[in-house]
Amino acid sequence: DAGVIQSPRHEVTEMGQEVTLRCKPISGHDYLFWYRQTMMRGLELLIYFNNNVPIDDSGMPEDRFSAKMPNASFSTLKIQPSEPRDSAVYFCASSLGSRIEAQYFGPGTRLLVL
Amino acid sequence: ILNVEQSPQSLHVQEGDSTNFTCSFPSSNFYALHWYRWETAKSPEALFVMTLNGDEKKKGRISATLNTKEGYSYLYIKGSQPEDSATYLCASVTQGGSEKLVFGKGTKLTVNP
Numbered sequence: 001d002a003g004v005i006q007s008p009r010h011e012v013t014e015m016g017q018e019v020t021l022r023c024k025p026i027s028g029h030d031y032l033f034w035y036r037q038t039m040m041r042g043l044e045l046l047i048y049f050n051n052n053v054p055i056d057d058s059g060m061p062e063d064r065f066s067a068k069m070p071n072a073s074f075s076t077l078k079i080q081p082s083e084p085r086d087s088a089v090y091f092c093a094s095s096l097g098s099r100i101e102a103q104y105f106g107p108g109t110r111l112l113v114l
Numbered sequence: 115i116l117n118v119e120q121s122p123q124s125l126h127v128q129e130g131d132s133t134n135f136t137c138s139f140p141s142s143n144f145y146a147l148h149w150y151r152w153e154t155a156k157s158p159e160a161l162f163v164m165t166l167n168g169d170e171k172k173k174g175r176i177s178a179t180l181n182t183k184e185g186y187s188y189l190y191i192k193g194s195q196p197e198d199s200a201t202y203l204c205a206s207v208t209q210g211g212s213e214k215l216v217f218g219k220g221t222k223l224t225v226n227p
Contacts, residue, residue, distance in 0.1 A: 033214075098207075
């Protein structure tokens with residue numbers, strides 16, 4: 001298996017622009033997680049899905065952030081409009097289960113908003 | 115709010131030294147504790163998932179213990195090697211409610227040759 005695939009790997013954009021991050025989980029995994037990594041806050045969960053349904057989006061910072069999972073093999077995280085404080089590394093992870101199953105992380109998308 | 119604390123924040127050891135670091139988590143409603151290894155410029159990789167009080171897991175020179183009653187876990191590395199240099203993250207998950215992992219900020223280990 002190719003593992004969790006994320007695109008793009010790097011994104012540089014200007015404040016106010018829309019940014020879309022993409023994730024393909026490992027086939028057969030029914031949980032998908034979106035994380036954000038910053039120096040100040042570490043690795044924090046934004047939202048997770050179970051069987052394509054959003055379960056907990058309490059970590060989504062504000063209405064500018066939205067996530068979808070239209071099918072079992074694809075998810076997007078969208079920021080509209082983007083702001084400089086959104087600059088971070090965004091990771092997608094997937095797992096077979098939830099609490100006791102290891103999560104497999106993608107390579108991340110490094111986002112810089114100017 | 116579930117707070118997961120790790121100490122020390124960073125650690126420098128010499129090749130061949132054995133080392134250990136700590137993860138503290140709230141013991142109430144505990145369900146599982148995860149350890150991940152995160153090398154620079156890569157993504158986190160799972161080491162262990164532990165659920166039972168007194169549990170001990172081992173993978174090569176790395177082992178971990180769990181005390182759910184007092185809310186801590188230790189990660190041990192025996193005979194550190196330069197390739198062990200990484201940030202080691204722990205994450206706790208509780209019973210009921212959300213199934214999300216709450217991560218600590220990690221211990222950054224540097225092993226000098």
